[in-house]
Amino acid sequence: MKVLVPVKRVVDANVKVRVKPDQTGVELANVKMSMNPFDEIAVEEAVRLKEKGVATEVVVVSIGEQKSTETLRTALAMGADRGILIKAEGAVEPLAVAKLLAKVAGEEQPQLIVMGKQAIDDDSNQTGQMLAALLGWAQGTFASKVEPAEGEVSVTREVDGGLETVALKLPAVVTTDLRLNEPRYASLPNIMKAKSKPIAEKSPADYGVDVTPRLTTLKVTEPPKRQAGIKVGSVDELIGKLKEVGAIA
Amino acid sequence: MSVLVLAEHDNTGLKDATLAAVTAASKLGGDVHVLVAGQGAQAAADAAAKVEGVAKVLLADDASLANGLAENLAPLLVDLMAGYDALVAPATSFGKNVAPRVAALLDVAQISDITAVEGPDTFQRPIYAGNAIATVQSSDAKKVITVRATAFPKANAAGGSAAVEAVAGKGDAGLSRFVGAELSKSDRPELTSAKIVVSGGRALGSADAFKTVIEPLADKLGAAIGASRAAVDAGYMPNDYQVGQTGKIVAPELYIAAGISGAIQHLAGMKDSKVIVAINKDEEAPIFQVADFGLVADLFQAVPEMTSKL
Numbered sequence: 001m002k003v004l005v006p007v008k009r010v011v012d013a014n015v016k017v018r019v020k021p022d023q024t025g026v027e028l029a030n031v032k033m034s035m036n037p038f039d040e041i042a043v044e045e046a047v048r049l050k051e052k053g054v055a056t057e058v059v060v061v062s063i064g065e066q067k068s069t070e071t072l073r074t075a076l077a078m079g080a081d082r083g084i085l086i087k088a089e090g091a092v093e094p095l096a097v098a099k100l101l102a103k104v105a106g107e108e109q110p111q112l113i114v115m116g117k118q119a120i121d122d123d124s125n126q127t128g129q130m131l132a133a134l135l136g137w138a139q140g141t142f143a144s145k146v147e148p149a150e151g152e153v154s155v156t157r158e159v160d161g162g163l164e165t166v167a168l169k170l171p172a173v174v175t176t177d178l179r180l181n182e183p184r185y186a187s188l189p190n191i192m193k194a195k196s197k198p199i200a201e202k203s204p205a206d207y208g209v210d211v212t213p214r215l216t217t218l219k220v221t222e223p224p225k226r227q228a229g230i231k232v233g234s235v236d237e238l239i240g241k242l243k244e245v246g247a248i249a
Numbered sequence: 250m251s252v253l254v255l256a257e258h259d260n261t262g263l264k265d266a267t268l269a270a271v272t273a274a275s276k277l278g279g280d281v282h283v284l285v286a287g288q289g290a291q292a293a294a295d296a297a298a299k300v301e302g303v304a305k306v307l308l309a310d311d312a313s314l315a316n317g318l319a320e321n322l323a324p325l326l327v328d329l330m331a332g333y334d335a336l337v338a339p340a341t342s343f344g345k346n347v348a349p350r351v352a353a354l355l356d357v358a359q360i361s362d363i364t365a366v367e368g369p370d371t372f373q374r375p376i377y378a379g380n381a382i383a384t385v386q387s388s389d390a391k392k393v394i395t396v397r398a399t400a401f402p403k404a405n406a407a408g409g410s411a412a413v414e415a416v417a418g419k420g421d422a423g424l425s426r427f428v429g430a431e432l433s434k435s436d437r438p439e440l441t442s443a444k445i446v447v448s449g450g451r452a453l454g455s456a457d458a459f460k461t462v463i464e465p466l467a468d469k470l471g472a473a474i475g476a477s478r479a480a481v482d483a484g485y486m487p488n489d490y491q492v493g494q495t496g497k498i499v500a501p502e503l504y505i506a507a508g509i510s511g512a513i514q515h516l517a518g519m520k521d522s523k524v525i526v527a528i529n530k531d532e533e534a535p536i537f538q539v540a541d542f543g544l545v546a547d548l549f550q551a552v553p554e555m556t557s558k559l
Contacts, residue, residue, distance in 0.1 A: 016513060017377045026381050094349070095358045120494065122376055124361045129319065129349035138320050138424035141346045144488070154428065159342040160441075160497070162432035162489050166318070168425045178478065178495055179488055214358035218371065218384040226520065229541040231532075235554045238526065238544050245541075247503040247524040248445075248470065248559070 001111035001148070001170075003046040003055045005080065006101055007039040007062050009071040010121040023219040035071045038116025040078075040183040041176040045146060046114050047079035048181065054148050055112075057081050061104055063088055063097055069199060076194035077186030083199035088211055091122075096204070096211040098130035103207035105135055110171065112153065117142050117175040128175035138168035142177045250279030250369060253307075253329060255338040255347065258285055258293035263300070265442040266339035266396075268403035271300055273396040274337040275404070276366040280304040283411075284329065286322055286418070288315035294413045301405035311418030316427035317343055323350040324419040330355055330391060335369075340395035341441075352393035359393045360385060364400035378494040378517035398441060399500035399521060433487050440490065443473030445503045448492055448519070451479035452508025452530070452548060459485050462549060463507065466556045475499065475519075477509045493518035507548040511536025528552060 011017055012032040020027055035043075049055035060075040061084040062068040072083035086100055105113060118125035132139035140146070140155030144163065147154040148170070156165045158177045168174075186194070204211045232238045242248045252274040257264040267283075274281045281302055285294040286309040294308040307329065313321045326347070330336055336351060338344035340362040352359040364382070365373035371386045372394065440446065447467040449459055459474070467474050476486040478493055492499055494517035504522035509515060511527070511534055519525070520539050527540035528548050537543040544551055 011377070013514070017380050019381050026377060093358055095353060095356075098353055118495070120378060123374075123378065123494070124359070125345050126349035126352070126359050126361060129346065130353035130359075132319075133323065133350040133353035136424075139346070139350065140425075141319075142342060157342075158488055159430075160489060162430065162487065164316075164430040165428040166425050167428050169423070172424075177488075179482070214389050215360065215385045215387055218386055220376070220381050220383050223375065223379060223382050223520075226525075226539050226541075229525070229537070229539075229543060231537070231543045231545060233544075235544065235546075235551055235558060238542055239555065239558055241542050242503070242524070242526070245524060 001055055002057045002059065002108060003049060004105060004108055004110035004113045005042050005046045005058060005060045005075065006113070006115045007043065007060055007071050007075050008036045008119045009033050009062065009064055009068045010036045010119055013037050013120055019220055019222045023221055025217070025220050033067070035074050036116050036119045038118060038176050041178070041180050042114040042116050043075045043078050043080060044181045044183040045176060049148065050079065059084065059108055059110070061086065061101065063092055063100055065089060072199055073194050074186060076197040077191045078184060082197055084202060085199055086202045086204060088204055091213070092211050093213050093215060094124050094126035095130055095214065096209060097127050098134055099209045100204060100207055101131050102134040103209060112148065112171060113173045115173070115175055117177055128173050132173040135173070138172040140166060140168050140172060140174040143174050144177050144179045146174055146180065250277060250334045251332070252277050252279055252281050252335045252337055253333040254281060254283045255326065255336065255344065256283050256285045256293065256297055257339050257341055257343045258287065258290060260287055260290045261292045262296045263293060264339070264341070265403055265439070266341050266398035268300065268406060269398040269401040270337050270339045270396045271302060271404040272401040273363065273366055275302045277335055277369050279334070282307060284309065284326070286314045286325065288312050296406070298411040298413050299407055299409050301408040303409050303411045306411050306413045307416045308413050309416045309418045313421040314418050317347070318425050318427060319347045319350045320422040320424040321419065322347050323354060324422065326351045327354045328419065329416070333391070335392040335394060337394050337396060340397050344395050348393055348395050355391055355393065357389035357391050357393055358387065359395065360387060361395050362397045363394055364397050378513050379520065380513065397498060399498055433489055437467065438471065438473045440473045440475055441497050441499055443501055445470045445472035446475045446499055446501045447472045447505045447507070448475035448477065448509060449480055449485070449507050450477040450509030451483060453480060453485055456485045462552050466552055469556050469559045477515050506536050507552055509536055510534045511539065
């Protein structure tokens, strides 16, 4: 089967972002960018399916500015076969991303789309579900285990009370949770090899998708700061303080 | 303006997150209706009818809706939304799974995990693991919103007297099957609604340490137990105990973090707690920057001592 993996270029997970003084957004200039961690897990899962002989081809797709090519190259170095970059300036909302991905799926005809459950920048957790809706496919969100079988894929999902397993008719969309796998590091030879793998460049207009945002960000502010706390010297002092503020009886 | 709230329930009653969603829905203005979808969910619908501020309850009782499969639930919601201006769902694993599917079918953008309602089309939501708060305005005719339960008070579960009206399900979409669930059993308060949470991190070193060190303190305080991602990845606790950006978001009266360094992703899940206590050997640990009370000590001594002195 062919597997499609959408990946997003985001601020690195370890960067503590700063809100711009003019409240128009967060400071992204000169900040380290990386592949969204959940997308790394998605690429890893697709590559493992290929190594098991289940997947025949892994196609990665990213939507964003030219620099998203780097993110695609990372995925290619991890073992994906080829990339598609849909060039777009500024933030593209999940609904528009889902529409573009639905068009790509229409052209590529994958049996499985594996993608991250959320991007760590906008924290939306929408795109996979929206894509499944637009395609009329089943969705296996927050997956911690994915087992394709004949005409079906079994997905174990991380839900609030524990785990649940669903069987989805193929083709289907699966979104990855943290515990699905441990993504590999790309080796230097594979990074070199990835440079010769093909990346097709497209634009939203090629797919006839309007990416005009539906939401206007009026402002971006810092969260309320917590008041500086104090260090206590002993357990007795800690219990005393907690009783003083009424946190414990 | 009329608002439909998608209820999360266990057939016998509503989950607390649904009550928070009702509060957020009533801030939008207009009538608030609640959809209870499931199989054998009459009792949950009756409970929804008693919630203050709810004008009507829709009960869709059908075998295809038994396990909350998004593929079967979304078409029903899309049909119902013809009569509503907004859909409000709790930002739980259930709500996060279903709501975006509905939004896409309605061709509207979803506003995820809102923490405040500023107007019928303007909302606040955290981005970048809670390190920034975005105020967004929606230009869509219909709104689809998920609600962060800890950001809104629970609607009063008594005092309402709404009518319950049956609606028909749309049947099985034939796309997915529920196979089974493995739910963690616990007699403790639920993590997301507990007044006190005691959390452990990697420093616990084993699942046993959670049992012998963390559990007794939690028992003494009537607290729920939480864990950092490191503790979950190491297998000390099941993953539904994880607090953080990708786990549960909690905001208890008291959060005790033992052996947790305080990574950005963990703080995203607990920094709205009223009082934060950190117990950590490393006085440079970032957790001390958000803790109201910090104790630099070995948790294997400090936590049992605390348990015995309470």
